Structure formats: C-alpha cells, structure tokens
Amino acid sequence: MNELFFSYIEGRSVLHRLDPRTKLVSVMLLSVVVLRASSFQDMVLLSSAFLLFALLAKQGIKHHLNSLRPMLLFFIFIFLVEVMFSESEGSFYLGPLGVSYEGLWKGMLVTSRFILLVLFASLLISTTRPALITLGIERMLRPLPLSLLGISSYDLATMMSISMRFVPLLHESLQQITEAQVSRGMDLRRNPLKAIPSIAVPMIRNTLRVTEDLAMAMESRCYQGAYRTSMLELDLHKEDWLSLLMLAFIIILFFYSPI
Amino acid sequence: MSVIVENVSFSYARKTQLEQMVLDKVSLKIGEGEFLVIMGEVGSGKTTLVKHFNGLLKPIFGKVTVDGYNAASVHARKLVGMLFQFPQQQLFARTVFEDVAFAPSNFGISGEELRSKVSWSLKLVGMDEKITSRSPFSLSNGHMRLVALAGVIAASPKYIVLDEPFTGLDPKGIKELSKALAQVHAMGVTIVVITHNLDHVLPSATRMVFMGQGKIAFDGTPDNYFLSTLPQIPDIPLLMRELRRCGVKVKDQIFDVEEAFQEIMRIKRMGTAHE
Numbered sequence A: 001m002n003e004l005f006f007s008y009i010e011g012r013s014v015l016h017r018l019d020p021r022t023k024l025v026s027v028m029l030l031s032v033v034v035l036r037a038s039s040f041q042d043m044v045l046l047s048s049a050f051l052l053f054a055l056l057a058k059q060g061i062k063h064h065l066n067s068l069r070p071m072l073l074f075f076i077f078i079f080l081v082e083v084m085f086s087e088s089e090g091s092f093y094l095g096p097l098g099v100s101y102e103g104l105w106k107g108m109l110v111t112s113r114f115i116l117l118v119l120f121a122s123l124l125i126s127t128t129r130p131a132l133i134t135l136g137i138e139r140m141l142r143p144l145p146l147s148l149l150g151i152s153s154y155d156l157a158t159m160m161s162i163s164m165r166f167v168p169l170l171h172e173s174l175q176q177i178t179e180a181q182v183s184r185g186m187d188l189r190r191n192p193l194k195a196i197p198s199i200a201v202p203m204i205r206n207t208l209r210v211t212e213d214l215a216m217a218m219e220s221r222c223y224q225g226a227y228r229t230s231m232l233e234l235d236l237h238k239e240d241w242l243s244l245l246m247l248a249f250i251i252i253l254f255f256y257s258p259i
Numbered sequence B: 001m002s003v004i005v006e007n008v009s010f011s012y013a014r015k016t017q018l019e020q021m022v023l024d025k026v027s028l029k030i031g032e033g034e035f036l037v038i039m040g041e042v043g044s045g046k047t048t049l050v051k052h053f054n055g056l057l058k059p060i061f062g063k064v065t066v067d068g069y070n071a072a073s074v075h076a077r078k079l080v081g082m083l084f085q086f087p088q089q090q091l092f093a094r095t096v097f098e099d100v101a102f103a104p105s106n107f108g109i110s111g112e113e114l115r116s117k118v119s120w121s122l123k124l125v126g127m128d129e130k131i132t133s134r135s136p137f138s139l140s141n142g143h144m145r146l147v148a149l150a151g152v153i154a155a156s157p158k159y160i161v162l163d164e165p166f167t168g169l170d171p172k173g174i175k176e177l178s179k180a181l182a183q184v185h186a187m188g189v190t191i192v193v194i195t196h197n198l199d200h201v202l203p204s205a206t207r208m209v210f211m212g213q214g215k216i217a218f219d220g221t222p223d224n225y226f227l228s229t230l231p232q233i234p235d236i237p238l239l240m241r242e243l244r245r246c247g248v249k250v251k252d253q254i255f256d257v258e259e260a261f262q263e264i265m266r267i268k269r270m271g272t273a274h275e
C-alpha cells in the first residue's frame, strides 16, 4: 500500500473540521490567485499562506512535498519548455541553446505556480475525507441545471472524487510495473525508446481494467447516482465564515497590495 | 556462491508518521541449487524481503550480496530473475517472442543466440513453440504466467524469485507452473518461492522459511516444519503427523492424496495380515 501522498490523513485540526465547501471554494479562489501571480512578492505571499495552512493542519510539510514527487518530471518538462521557448534573445549559451535570464525567470514562475497548485490541492485532500469532498462538490453543483445535460450533480461529484482517489492507486500500479520491468533489465536512461512502451502498455491496460472492475463493482452494489441518500449532512459553522473572511482578506491584499 | 542477507532491517515511509519496522534484523543465506519456500502471515514482510535480492529495495541497516556482488549492482540484477504476483501485468510486447526476448536483449543478447534462448525458455516452461507469434494478451491467465516465467528464464539467471506465483490460477495452471518450476530447478537454477499454499511446491522444496512480523520464525526442512506448531501446514502432512502421533507407522515424504491413500492401504493390508 502506498498511502503517502494525495490521500486523507486522519486528524482533528481546524482545517479538518472546516466544511468541505469552505475548503473547496478556498482552493478554487487560491488557484485563481496562484495562476495570476506574477511577481516574486506574490510567490512569497502565497508560499507563506501555504505554510500557514500546513501548520494549521498539523501534518508536517513532508507529506505535501511527497505529493509533488510523482509530478517531478512534469515540473521539469514545463520548466524546460518555458526556458527554451521564451521569446527574448539568449544572453548565455547552454550547449546549443540560447537561454535568457527572462526565460529562466518565466520558467521558474510557471513551475512554481504549478507546484503551489498541487500543494494546495494536497492540503485539501489530506484534510478532507473523500466522501465529504464528494458531498461538498455535489451540494455546490446542485443549483446548476445539469439535468439538461443528462447527468446529475451527484454523478459529476462522484466522478471527480473517484478520479482523485485514483491518483495514489495509479502511482502504485506504475511503481509495480516499473519494478517488474527493471527486474527484467529495463533501463529508462539508456534505452528510453524500448523502456517507455514496456511501462505504458501495461499501465494503460491496467487502468482500463481497474475502471471496468470499479464500474461493475459499483453497479453490483446498486449504485444509482442521484437517488442516493447521504449518511452525512453539511452545516456551515462560525469557523467557516471566519476562514472565508480571512481568505477574502488575503485575496484583497494580493490584488491591491501596496508593494 | 549464494545470496547472503546479513542483519537486514527495513521500513517504508522513513521519517513520517507511517514508519514501521517491516524487516527486523533478518539474516538468511540461500545456497546454490536450493528450492526455498518462503511462507508467513499476511504483511509479515515476505515481499519486502525478496525485493532486496535484486536491489529494488535497499536495506536501511545490514547488507545483501549476490555471489559476492552488492545486490543493487547491475551484475547482481543479471543473476537474480524476479517474477511478481501478477506477472501478466508486465507483458507488453506485440508477440510472445518479443516479450520473452525483452530481458535477454536488455542484457545485450541478440540475433540467433536470442532466438534460441527464447525458444529454449518457452520449451522449458512447457509452452508450445507455435504461440511465439501470438499476442501475449490473447493467452489464458495460466499461460500468460508461464510466458512471463519464460521471460525471466530467458535472461539465464542463477536465481529465480517468485512472489505468490500461484494466486488466481486454476488447478491445471497450478500444476503446469509447479512442473515448470521443478524443471527449471532441475536445470540447476536456485528457486525462491513465496506462497501461502505449500501443497503446490512441496515435492520440490528443499527448504522452508516461515516469516512472522518481520523476523524469520522458522528455517529448516519441510519435514521439520511439519513437526513444528506453526500454522499453514498442508492437510496431508498434517494428517500423516497426527497418524504418527497415534502410533500408526506411516512413511516419511508423503505429500499428496494419492501417496497417502497408498500408504494407508499398505498399513491396512499389514493389519489384516497379522490377524
């Protein structure tokens, strides 16, 4: 079992007790802010906000940093793309590549935006039971006229929370397949052309099989989407209003900051 | 020449709240030509232990060597072939031939040598040559596993480690696989098998290790194991042990229903002859 990242961790902190809707709205708003962040100060402000929240969640930064690990390649990739394809003239050369300081800065900015997004998402997931996330999303989507599209808010919420639940599972299966192929002498660095299909093919087959199994398991347990009743009820408390207020304050500070 | 595990300790998720000792100062020496069966409770660290044999996991304390090489070295990895619980998950190539050829070609074998290696290992596990051009995904569950085993054998390892290879196979698949294992063992390859059901490998097993909570609780011959009070003793040896305890003089080395039946009939005949 690999339960080390992107999964719920039992706890009793303030963040655990907040209503899932509060946390969902907060993460969405914070994501907008993160994507608009463009200066060094912005990044410092947002990172401090993250540190503050992590402190409140009483889980240690380590867990959240672990969530970044599976996406390391992706971060490196977007960093390199940004550095290589930024417009301005190269100011120094790395091999045949012209690299400008501006490109470097842009690469770092874009990469740190993604890192912050993942960190905030990790915070949400580690402090909220999956069932509560689903319920929160469902309640928030209920006013939308989704039935016109032939789906219910409940279906949509279930799909979202299941996909989130699958992240650690997929990572575990990736690890198993990699171990099996490494045991057969696969070498990703020396021979990527041969190594990548040897991981990708079983991975895709696995994923398809797991989703099929899950769908069947849900149906055989009489999953019927919208007709479900819920075991949990949601209520907004004083803490929720307080944290939303605090968040509003951070965002105002961000957009109208005097610095 | 052997696999030597010296005082190995290991835990997952180091320095987090989830850390727990999975292997606790385990020492084990696996000699050439052995057929070692590893049994033990769920979560006792069997899989964790064998992943040290080819360096997939590295010990926190202690040392693992294979024929004198560090287990994490490329050299050791060539010596140790590993087959995981659902080996069909590792199949990926378009044809059975390509899949079996994956390991040896990674270790630098090509051309005619590769071709003969592949057909040799398929034959060794009892697979028909005709399937080489088929897609590995078109095979039955049991045959997929035999192909995966052939894929490990094709790299000519000295040691083959199998983690619960029998799970999910039907009786016919189990029989084919255990026959293949006995055959590979007879070729001089050292075999290490993790299993919950000793029945499947009993006739070939030369040694038994039982793990409990990260430690080795028993290490000895299958016969001694049957005399112990450990759980998971298969039915027939258990029956023989109980008969012996009641004074019935049954022979050693009786593992399956057929042999037990013959033995009981023999004793019955002796009994009637006395009267």
Ligand SMILES: Nc1ncnc2c1ncn2[C@@H]1O[C@H](COP(=O)(O)OP(=O)(O)OP(=O)(O)O)[C@@H](O)[C@H]1O
Binding pocket: A001, A002, A003, B012, B013, B022, B040, B041, B042, B043, B044, B045, B046, B047, B048, B049
């Ligand atoms: N990747 C991992 N991360 C964290 N903990 C793990 C991991 N793999 C195994 N463990 C834990 O280590 C312990 C031993 O696991 P291991 O898989 O070695 O047991 P096992 O004897 O093979 O059990 P089984 O019979 O179920 O296969 C278990 O408590 C398990 O929860």
Ligand SMILES: [Mg+2]
Binding pocket: B046, B047, B048, B163
């Ligand atoms: Mg295991």
